[in-house]
Amino acid sequence: MKHLSKLMGASLLLIALSIPQSAIYAAPSLKVLGWGAKSGPLKSFGVNSEAALRSAVAEINSAGGVRMGDGSMAPMEVIGYEDSACKKDEAIAILRKTASTTDAIVGMGTTCSGVCQAMFGVLQKKVEDTSDSGVQMPILADTCIRPGLAKISEWSFRNVPNEITMYDELFKWLRTAYPNVKTFTGGSETDQGHSFITYTAIIVQMAVKHGFEWVGPAVPALGPKVKQGMKELQAAAKSQHWLMGDTNYTVQARKIKKQNADMILVASHPFSACGFMKEMKRQRIKPKLLVGLTSSASQETLNGCMSAAEGIIIPTGFAPITPEAKKANNIVSKAGGFLDLHSSAAWENAYLVKRAVERAAIMGRPDTLQQDRRNFRNALASISSQKGLIGPLTRDGSTGEAEKPYVYVQVVNGKWKVIHDPNS
Amino acid sequence: MEDFLYEVVEITQTIWDGVLFGSTYALIGIGFTLIFGAMGKLNMAYAGAAIAGAYVGLAVSMFFDAPIILVFAVSALVSTLMGYIVYQTCFRFIPTHNHLAALMASVGGLFLIDEVIVLATRGSPMNFPALFEDAYFEIGPFGIRGDLIFVFFIGLVSTVVLLYVLFKTRLGMATRAVAQQDVAAQLCGINIHRTNSITFSIAGLLGGIAGAMTAAAVGVLSPVIILPLTIKGLIVTVIGGLGSIPGAIIAGLFVGGFENLFLYVRGIDERDMYVVALLFIFLVFRPNGLFSKTINRD
């Protein structure tokens, strides 16, 4: 019994130690807790978001902090940034831990879209539904970008760019900026939900909408009905796609080369996008235009294939083009992270939290926690606009989503360069 | 008629590319089969150590601007060392008849290697220098990747050297002796642990070459390829016949070619299901693989 109880005791002690000790502090502060992928292949996302969040919070605090419900100013405190490791079980465990054992007002994260989907699914669906035993804790996400997630619950909110708008406007602009580009084809990683659905439901559809001609395998009329296009596209182009861990892209590249398209879409995260683009380079495939997936507008793509990615154009929610963006970029770099379309949202979220807190009159005491969280949620839902890092953004309280400004970036001489700002 | 000829060309090209790439699967399969043939155990950390070696080679090229040959050499040597370390930490001290514990320990080793890579690279994919990157020859309708021919060639050379070591040197004889009958081998004065650790090191060397070749062929390194390579390597080992080196070679090329063919004909969603089905067919009709154990035979 001795050994068993020692083991159990040690386990319980360590579990207890892992609970943020914020309840011990008497000093009032506005507590938030973040989580993201801090281990595994998506580790850079978690690291960047954490650096951005903590840096923004430090800036807010050095400018005075946030105003609490009693009129006093208090610092914002990031009581922890946990590792959800792109795993549903872990994110849900962290959510439940944050909601039931800490006095964080809001949870900030997480990285992977599938994980966000699962996590939002355990939240109470409607605030007023007392028969729903879901978790009652506001979540403000910065990275998971798959369309339509925040509406899963009234407690879930996101600050992510709207890929539909971005690609719509991108192809509209490309039509005028590159008039000699008429035909297109492309490939995607099919086992990554975000890549594949954005490719079939958004990117290809928007290209067709703006008059580009699909020259891939024959597809019956690609109509404006998303679902019709999606299924046929999936069926027709299935040997043009790959998996996110694939090492051999020869078949796909050859197929695409034969189509001789002016524009090639590569809707994939950096590893397989780079693998494919390198094969393109080997087979001397030189389209007039190369368009990529939002998540690849990052340092990782440059790390993976700087020269093969030369010329790729991607719409993104962040580039250091305004004074605020440049300043934030410097601060976050010093903190050991990179700002990109995902982590910049984490920075903006800190300020969004500040506004919501000040609108909601948060008391910040342990006994007011549930009421504070509810008031915070209501305030967050009521915010309809915010000053983002590269421009103003609007928010929709009913869906919990944002409409953000965006720019188009391109890899030029091995670096990301802003080639067009639609808002200027 | 024209369509038919086109399809013939495409399918030939597809199989050709697949077979050349399959030489990397063959090397990994040989590694698994070597260890299995010698000790009857499965080293799950094998592909992880192979890729880790490639990362260290990459680091060398990044910090010292070394020529590519040196990168490959460093990758191979580091994986050799890692093979030795994996033996000492996951297999040496566990009783020989206990297969499960050794397997589990090597699984732990795999997790460890994976996370260390992620920690060192922050999870970002890394560009890997390639040899003969621009060597792409177009012969009629066919496109030949020069670098894949080089990969195949290196695989061939490695295998020949391995077979020479195994069958023409004392070390190889000791390895085969231990594989056949470890008690009798001990009685003849062969130190089992030394021999096994050398077997692991040799397997590690092959793995390092495979890792570097794979990385050079793709051009990018990322830990996401470790698990698929492990699974493919295991499938190749079984199809080839456990303990058989020629089996692993042929199976590697076979699986490489077929995999590409399935991709071309049925698309990406079904490709891997067909590879699995291929394995099942072998298991039903030839459960001992293409060749049964030759490492244990004289």
Place this chain on the structure above:
Amino acid sequence: MDFYLNLINTIGIHTMLGLSAYLLLQTGQLSLAQAGFFAVGSYTAAILTVIFQWNIIPAVLAAMFLAGFLAFLVGFPALRVKGLTLVVATIAFSEFVRMFFYNLKWRVTRNGEEIGPDGTMGFAEIRYFSDNGWSNLEVTFFLWTFVIIVMGIVWWSDNSRSGAVLRAVGEDELAASSVGINLTVIKVSAMTAGGFIAGLSGGLYAHQVTSLDHHSFTVLLGTFAIAYPILGGLSNVFGTLVAVIFIQGLLVEGLRFLGDWRMILFGLLIVLAMNFKPLGLFDKHTIGIIKRVIRV
């Protein structure tokens, strides 16, 4: 409280997953197919509660039977091979199942919303517990009722003739068959029982996480399934439970404060545990000590 209940649920589900591999491991067969049966259980139960609006108990039981039946079918051809070949065959089976679900698309419109498995996008909004107002405590009791029943059955097996038969097959197949034990029947039975248990825990898992996709059912899950009984020891049901608490409670949750080093320590501790206790944390030696201490 909520967090602890969630952790207890996770431990329960993983214990069942571990026990599903336990029986077959006792016969000396290493099977990584548990992830496949777990996946079948998850999707089946979820489809039944979400698309067909079944009550959760029949849904989970149906999932259990389907997974068990599948294990029975797979058992016959699979168990003709042994050792590494079986490992690879079961890995391949598990991957096949994963790819099946990655391709599975079964969308149904209800109340203006689309629900159901959506191929690579996964299966979201499996909200049976929260839609029906189950409190977290109720979910935990529900889940653990099954866990305790499963543990009880496996405990009974260990302490009765069937356990002895399983272990006999595991120790020496030749000797076992020479006393009249039909090896194939025993191994297939163990695999089938494992399939039942894995399917049951999968069905419960689907409702606990509310969202499934193929990434959850990789070879890694199968590796965890065999890790628990191997780490815990194959002589005692509680060994698996202790191993699950060790891995999920201590390593995954308890070490969060270590940040980046948590996952590194994870691999390291497994390597160390296997070197120091190759027969598992709860091997005969440890059980001997415990028994002596209890007697004292």
